[in-house]
Amino acid sequence: MSEPMELINAYMDGRATDDQFVQLVEWIEASKQNARAFQRIIVLEQQMIDDLHRRETEELAFSNKATGGDECDGSGFSQMLAALDDVHGEASAPVDISDVILDRQRKAEAARQSRERSLQCLGGHISPVDTKPRTRHYVIPKPLFYGSIASVVAVAALIIWSLIPDRGQVQPQPQVLGTVVSARGLEWFDDEQSLIVGDSIFAEPMQFKAGTLTIRFAQGGVATFKGPVRFEPSGRNELALQQGSMSAEVPPAATGFTVAVPGGRVVDLGTKFEVDVHESGESEVRVRKGTVRALRIDQKGDILHQLLLNERMAARIDPAAQQLALLESGEVDPGGVVRNQEFVNIGKDAGKARGFGEVEGSPTVCRLGDGRLFAVFNVGYGVVSPPSARYPRGGLLMSAISDDEGHSWSRPRVFFDSDDDDRHPSLARLRNGRIICTFFTFAGDGTRSTQLRYSDDDGTTWSDVGIAFDASNSDVGVAVTELSDGRLAMPVYLQVGIEELKVGVSFSDDGGENWAQPVMIPESSEPVAGEPALIEQGDGRLLVVVRGSRRMVSSESLDGGVTWTVPRTHEFAAQGPSLLQTGKGLLLAYRPALRKPIEIRRSFDGGRTWSKPERFDQYMGSYPEMLELNDGTILVVYHREGLDSDVVSFRIRVTEAGIEKLPL
Amino acid sequence: MSPRQPQRDHTTEMRDFAVLWAKAQSNVTAYVRAAIRNAHDAEDVVQQVAMAAAQDFEKFDRDLSFVAWTIGIARFRILKHLQKESRDRHIFGDSTLQSLADAQVEISTEIDDRRAAIRKCMDKLQPRGRKVVEMRYLRSMKPAAIADQMGSTANAVSSLLSRIRSALASCVNRQLQSMEESS
Numbered sequence: 001m002s003e004p005m006e007l008i009n010a011y012m013d014g015r016a017t018d019d020q021f022v023q024l025v026e027w028i029e030a031s032k033q034n035a036r037a038f039q040r041i042i043v044l045e046q047q048m049i050d051d052l053h054r055r056e057t058e059e060l061a062f063s064n065k066a067t068g069g070d071e072c073d074g075s076g077f078s079q080m081l082a083a084l085d086d087v088h089g090e091a092s093a094p095v096d097i098s099d100v101i102l103d104r105q106r107k108a109e110a111a112r113q114s115r116e117r118s119l120q121c122l123g124g125h126i127s128p129v130d131t132k133p134r135t136r137h138y139v140i141p142k143p144l145f146y147g148s149i150a151s152v153v154a155v156a157a158l159i160i161w162s163l164i165p166d167r168g169q170v171q172p173q174p175q176v177l178g179t180v181v182s183a184r185g186l187e188w189f190d191d192e193q194s195l196i197v198g199d200s201i202f203a204e205p206m207q208f209k210a211g212t213l214t215i216r217f218a219q220g221g222v223a224t225f226k227g228p229v230r231f232e233p234s235g236r237n238e239l240a241l242q243q244g245s246m247s248a249e250v251p252p253a254a255t256g257f258t259v260a261v262p263g264g265r266v267v268d269l270g271t272k273f274e275v276d277v278h279e280s281g282e283s284e285v286r287v288r289k290g291t292v293r294a295l296r297i298d299q300k301g302d303i304l305h306q307l308l309l310n311e312r313m314a315a316r317i318d319p320a321a322q323q324l325a326l327l328e329s330g331e332v333d334p335g336g337v338v339r340n341q342e343f344v345n346i347g348k349d350a351g352k353a354r355g356f357g358e359v360e361g362s363p364t365v366c367r368l369g370d371g372r373l374f375a376v377f378n379v380g381y382g383v384v385s386p387p388s389a390r391y392p393r394g395g396l397l398m399s400a401i402s403d404d405e406g407h408s409w410s411r412p413r414v415f416f417d418s419d420d421d422d423r424h425p426s427l428a429r430l431r432n433g434r435i436i437c438t439f440f441t442f443a444g445d446g447t448r449s450t451q452l453r454y455s456d457d458d459g460t461t462w463s464d465v466g467i468a469f470d471a472s473n474s475d476v477g478v479a480v481t482e483l484s485d486g487r488l489a490m491p492v493y494l495q496v497g498i499e500e501l502k503v504g505v506s507f508s509d510d511g512g513e514n515w516a517q518p519v520m521i522p523e524s525s526e527p528v529a530g531e532p533a534l535i536e537q538g539d540g541r542l543l544v545v546v547r548g549s550r551r552m553v554s555s556e557s558l559d560g561g562v563t564w565t566v567p568r569t570h571e572f573a574a575q576g577p578s579l580l581q582t583g584k585g586l587l588l589a590y591r592p593a594l595r596k597p598i599e600i601r602r603s604f605d606g607g608r609t610w611s612k613p614e615r616f617d618q619y620m621g622s623y624p625e626m627l628e629l630n631d632g633t634i635l636v637v638y639h640r641e642g643l644d645s646d647v648v649s650f651r652i653r654v655t656e657a658g659i660e661k662l663p664l
Numbered sequence: 665m666s667p668r669q670p671q672r673d674h675t676t677e678m679r680d681f682a683v684l685w686a687k688a689q690s691n692v693t694a695y696v697r698a699a700i701r702n703a704h705d706a707e708d709v710v711q712q713v714a715m716a717a718a719q720d721f722e723k724f725d726r727d728l729s730f731v732a733w734t735i736g737i738a739r740f741r742i743l744k745h746l747q748k749e750s751r752d753r754h755i756f757g758d759s760t761l762q763s764l765a766d767a768q769v770e771i772s773t774e775i776d777d778r779r780a781a782i783r784k785c786m787d788k789l790q791p792r793g794r795k796v797v798e799m800r801y802l803r804s805m806k807p808a809a810i811a812d813q814m815g816s817t818a819n820a821v822s823s824l825l826s827r828i829r830s831a832l833a834s835c836v837n838r839q840l841q842s843m844e845e846s847s
Binding site for chain 1: 693701754771775832836
């Protein structure tokens, strides 16, 4: 689950997924406060760049001063000097003004040569740092710096002024958007239309009654249309399908291939897919391979709702009903789509009932003293739900109870709702009956803190919320584990200094009232990305697995958490991992990557090596947690990702031979 | 009126414009960079904004905010760029751009204080962090290229950049707070 800062960083580094981008837009638009926070980060980046340039320039200036330079007499600059006073008196910051000049220098190439000559004489030692015109920077001695400002700006402005009338005279040329690669049995509505293999495709409406036409778009996407069909290529990697059927096969270079349909869009993320637009205006999209994003949009083109569809999944976009919905099994592909009776929803649409939308996530489950199952999950208006003008209290935690081993769940009720976004709960039931729930709250300004509540009456009443441990905002505690010696252990991840992320384990000797400073796990060769999980093994060894930046890492302690081994890097990625010890091996559930279904592996050597992964749901999922049921089977709870994410569960049986999924 | 007078008026007008633009440019640039992540494309759009603002400067009401006026111009230029030229997969819609424009105008008065704060915070960067931000922002290297040079992974570099930004943001906020308290 992404937090705003993570979303912003992903966007700024150009590595945001479609899902993250939609989340970011939602977050920005949720409140003015969020929009300002976003812009402040952008300003920070821009000023960081400016500062780097300033430092580099100063270093070069120092270097030039040390080495000396040719001198100029300044002749020819009297007008510049005269202009100095005008500007000097009003400019607030020299750096700003120099930015104006430098930008003009970079951009006005036509004027650059003559100006450069003048500027060289200004200082006698203008120092190009980079040979590329766009990134060229200069050092201008301060005595003449301001003098240059007004004149250069004026010159540049005049040049710009003189250039303006010339703009817009370029005549648009018809662009070739693709090429016909196959045309079979085409019967056109319009007798004047005809296409043969090799013909170029332009942005113009096409419609034919029968036959098959295949077009390779300029960016590489291949689309096949079956008559009767109406469509219009609209770009090198996009088209509008008004009615009829088409299929698309999109190579990686054409990722982003887009099919506009009434009231929506289908965006390829590297895949084969099919789209049908019916007479009613409804569209269906089916994914044969890879992933696509189905969007419902408004008349302005803004995204209203989206679904990410993996292989063998399908969705319907209905503009009349203003719906975008996942198609269930049997409707489209009886052989492929997951059978729903194997999954149980927990708190379905609890968020909708709270006026939030349909976002539920990050479930956790434990067994109560009377045998019932108790689940807590977070609910919000988005995947991340900090306070906003519309939702001033942000996301909240809700709970549900099952008295039939997870086959069905009670109507959800509010578990905790602070003024911030309450999220990512973890439950643990101790041997003395106390139930501890840890979670963290996320404020609109990006700060977060780990919280803790406990119940000594099997969940009937709960303590006030307290800070779980004394830590700064950047430290996050995860689930509590009761050890065999009675201590409680809580893995945490912390930001150390300003650049490093580290993982440690905090211990409590008094049932969670007080927590010691975390014992840090040694640094790993694989940078860690947080999300640790801890388990005590039968022989007393403590095992921590951690989400690495690329692959999972793990560390062991043989002395009850006093010291930890140098982390081992495993050969696979595991995000949001959780562990469960069974009589048939140690289980690890996790998400292998964004937009992937959850996986489960098994280890017979205490977590040092792991079996091949097994998947039980086609849908992308996150944050799985496992609980052993009375009959020895395992309940797996997690949430299916997306803007309408649901908390679901399924059941598995672990045998010597492997892991088997069970019908519920 | 001498024949040279119109040219002098025009030059005076441009001087006024240059002074106002110098103050507004950081805000316009930040706003454009929010929507257009390619630095060169963003630079081009900022230039287009400057040109458009210069062209229409006579229409600018001096009683209003020049920053708001130029950011308004920038919003249309960004939309035009995104519609016609952008290769980005992720494009902000009009309503988001309007929200960000409003936000940038609201924070425009903070920008000088923030500049002073970031200078102090940049001094606190560790050598490894400084090297990474220099490669990323001064040399325009992508995380994968940085990782190659540093013997790391692209993910690790991205992660480090993220942490540096977060840390700098916190540092700037602390600096601003202390500036407020001391004033």
